[in-house]
Amino acid sequence: MGQLTRITISLGVVGLLLTSTFVLSQEAKEAVPAGTTTTTIAVPEKKAEEVSKEIRKVRVRVAPVPAVPPAKAAVKAQPKQAAAGGIQAIVRSLQRAAGIQPAPVAVEVAAAGEEGAVLDPLIAQFTQQFRPVMRSELHFIRKLCEPTPDQRKSLAEQGEKALKAVATKFAKIQHQMNTGRWQWGSESPIVRQLLEELLLDNLKATFSEDQVTRYRHEINERTNLLKQVAVPNLVATLDQTLVLSTDQREKISDSLMKNWDRSWCLSLEYVQLFDQYFPNIPDTLVVPYLDTIQKNVWSGMQKNQRIFLGIANPGNIRFDESAFQEEESNDKTAESTTKK
Amino acid sequence: MIKPDITASFVVTLALLLGTGLTTRAQDDDLVDEDKPQAENMIRINRPLYTEDTFNQWVFGSSGGLSQGRKRIDASLNLLMGHLDRTCQLTTEQKQKLRLAGEGDLKRFLNRYEKARQRFQALRNDQNKLGEIFQEIQPLQHEIRVGLFGEGSIFFKTVNSTLDEDQNAKFEKLLRERRWFRYRAKINLVVASLDNAIGFSAEQRAQFVKLLTEETEAPLKFGQWDHFAVLYQASHLPEDKLKQIFDPVQWRVLQLQIRQAKAMAKLLEDGGFVTKPGKKNDAAAQAKIKPSLEATQ
Numbered sequence: 001m002g003q004l005t006r007i008t009i010s011l012g013v014v015g016l017l018l019t020s021t022f023v024l025s026q027e028a029k030e031a032v033p034a035g036t037t038t039t040t041i042a043v044p045e046k047k048a049e050e051v052s053k054e055i056r057k058v059r060v061r062v063a064p065v066p067a068v069p070p071a072k073a074a075v076k077a078q079p080k081q082a083a084a085g086g087i088q089a090i091v092r093s094l095q096r097a098a099g100i101q102p103a104p105v106a107v108e109v110a111a112a113g114e115e116g117a118v119l120d121p122l123i124a125q126f127t128q129q130f131r132p133v134m135r136s137e138l139h140f141i142r143k144l145c146e147p148t149p150d151q152r153k154s155l156a157e158q159g160e161k162a163l164k165a166v167a168t169k170f171a172k173i174q175h176q177m178n179t180g181r182w183q184w185g186s187e188s189p190i191v192r193q194l195l196e197e198l199l200l201d202n203l204k205a206t207f208s209e210d211q212v213t214r215y216r217h218e219i220n221e222r223t224n225l226l227k228q229v230a231v232p233n234l235v236a237t238l239d240q241t242l243v244l245s246t247d248q249r250e251k252i253s254d255s256l257m258k259n260w261d262r263s264w265c266l267s268l269e270y271v272q273l274f275d276q277y278f279p280n281i282p283d284t285l286v287v288p289y290l291d292t293i294q295k296n297v298w299s300g301m302q303k304n305q306r307i308f309l310g311i312a313n314p315g316n317i318r319f320d321e322s323a324f325q326e327e328e329s330n331d332k333t334a335e336s337t338t339k340k
Numbered sequence: 341m342i343k344p345d346i347t348a349s350f351v352v353t354l355a356l357l358l359g360t361g362l363t364t365r366a367q368d369d370d371l372v373d374e375d376k377p378q379a380e381n382m383i384r385i386n387r388p389l390y391t392e393d394t395f396n397q398w399v400f401g402s403s404g405g406l407s408q409g410r411k412r413i414d415a416s417l418n419l420l421m422g423h424l425d426r427t428c429q430l431t432t433e434q435k436q437k438l439r440l441a442g443e444g445d446l447k448r449f450l451n452r453y454e455k456a457r458q459r460f461q462a463l464r465n466d467q468n469k470l471g472e473i474f475q476e477i478q479p480l481q482h483e484i485r486v487g488l489f490g491e492g493s494i495f496f497k498t499v500n501s502t503l504d505e506d507q508n509a510k511f512e513k514l515l516r517e518r519r520w521f522r523y524r525a526k527i528n529l530v531v532a533s534l535d536n537a538i539g540f541s542a543e544q545r546a547q548f549v550k551l552l553t554e555e556t557e558a559p560l561k562f563g564q565w566d567h568f569a570v571l572y573q574a575s576h577l578p579e580d581k582l583k584q585i586f587d588p589v590q591w592r593v594l595q596l597q598i599r600q601a602k603a604m605a606k607l608l609e610d611g612g613f614v615t616k617p618g619k620k621n622d623a624a625a626q627a628k629i630k631p632s633l634e635a636t637q
């Protein structure tokens with residue numbers, strides 16, 4: 001082989017080695033999220049003999065446990081953990097396949113704290129937002145059931161517990177919505193309704209049967225209220241478009257009442273927007289009562305399904321917490337007087 | 341020997357090609373085509389931001405374009421004509437007059453529509469002019485929502501002048517029934533909304549609804565201020581009648597809502613949603629309300 005040929009071959013091999021190194025270093029950089037640290041997960045020695053040498057010690061990139069307050073840590077840790085989670089999952093599955101119990105990983109502990117850190121501010125926000133409704137409900141129960149001083153104390157305690165439970169429920173739903181996990185058809189609770197259910201359940205232990213019956217009666221009356229309010233408003237909205245006769249309004253109202261579907265209207269806030277978002281009411285409930293021209297207009301009307309306005313809308317109502325504070329402080333005064 | 345030389349050359353060539361190719365791929369992300377952004381910009385300018393379909397959807401609030409929008413307006417006129425005919429037994433001449441009047445309103449609307457559409461065509465490629473486009477569209481949207489044949493329309497004026505006294509009285513009666521049906525629905529909605537916040541018993545709700553129904557008047561117009569229009573009316577009721585329904589704590593919270601509605605008095609009165617205090621709600625005033633054939637906003 002000539003000298004020139006030898007030199008060419010040597011240059012080619014060197015060039016190949018250099019470029020390969022460069023390419024591999026590029027890929028290695030992309031695999032490692034910036035700002036992470038390296039942690040070695042050790043495999044218990046007694047089982048190491050059963051494990052191939054390749055998985056005895058594995059270097060993985062694990063996001064550090066955040067050193068900042070929990071709420072901030074939850075936000076900061078998320079993107080890093082998302083990158084490191086996949087590698088960790090592979091390691092842990094290899095370990096399990098080898099019959100090795102994976103060691104608890106710091107990131108898992110952080111995950112549990114992270115959800116709490118995300119939910120806590122939401123719970124605090126909803127607690128503050130719903131407190132006036134809880135106070136008005138307690139006031140209502142006090143007037144309706146005329147509780148004894150001991151019962152009033154228990155009522156106040158149950159009110160706080162119910163408020164916390166309702167706020168937590170809303171916080172979880174809000175978190176689902178924020179992370180894209182909420183779907184149409186999922187729960188869309190009403191604050192007062194939830195409070196009623198919780199209070200009714202908890203007061204059975206301390207209130208008399210008569211008191212509970214009075215409260216239950218009022219709750220039942222309220223349960224039908226949404227339908228009773230929504231149907232006339234639906235028909236009034238229809239009337240603006242279809243120009244209904246008196247007889248038609250009565251018949252369509254009756255039809256909608258008998259075949260009420262809650263998906264048409266999840267809460268009172270939806271009633272206020274019927275002019276803009278008319279729900280998708282089945283033809284069978286309306287068309288039989290229309291004339292030919294009205295039927296044509298009905299078929300061309302825009303009807304909406306899966307309308308969702310969000311949760312915990314305050315609507316047009318303003319709250320006056322001071323109105324209830326006076327009553328509650330009177331309760332406290334009476335309680336301390338009784339103790340003396 | 342020849343064979344080793346050829347093999348060596350092949351290996352070298354392959355190594356060089358592979359190295360070049362890998363290097364190129366590794367650095368591919370670093371390559372910047374300086375001409376590409378400009379080309380993309382050129383494409384962006386030539387492709388309109390919004391189409392005519394979008395414009396029609398904005399105006400008419402649904403898909404189907406101008407033809408569907410016209411059909412809906414025609415149907416609305418037919419409905420009104422049918423309603424008038426059933427109620428008042430219109431003569432052929434009256435029907436013709438009213439039909440012509442309605443078509444006049446449609447023509448006026450279409451002229452405004454065309455003007456807005458041309459403005460849209462001129463501005464639609466400029467994202468910064470979106471506000472101007474909507475300023476052109478909003479009056480059209482409002483007309484579609486409230487209807488073309490209400491107060492101020494040629495149709496409305498023609499109804500007044502075309503119907504005789506007996507026909508007018510019948511039609512007025514039906515309009516009042518429609519308006520009151522809607523107002524009662526709004527009263528129930530307002531009371532239920534207040535109940536959510538204040539906590540009424542079933543009996544309190546019934547008493548409050550009864551008082552508002554019997555002692556307040558249906559608004560002149562309905563729309564986004566209905567809640568406040570009802571509470572505004574409540575603010576003019578004798579306080580003792582209202583107060584006796586509620587306990588002191590409930591009354592205090594309710595007063596906050598009523599004060600809020602009173603603060604909107606000018607908006608509600610000037611907008612024609614409520615009658616100004618002191619104005620009697622007599623037959624003459626009711627007659628004035630009658631022509632609001634589609635009194636919404």
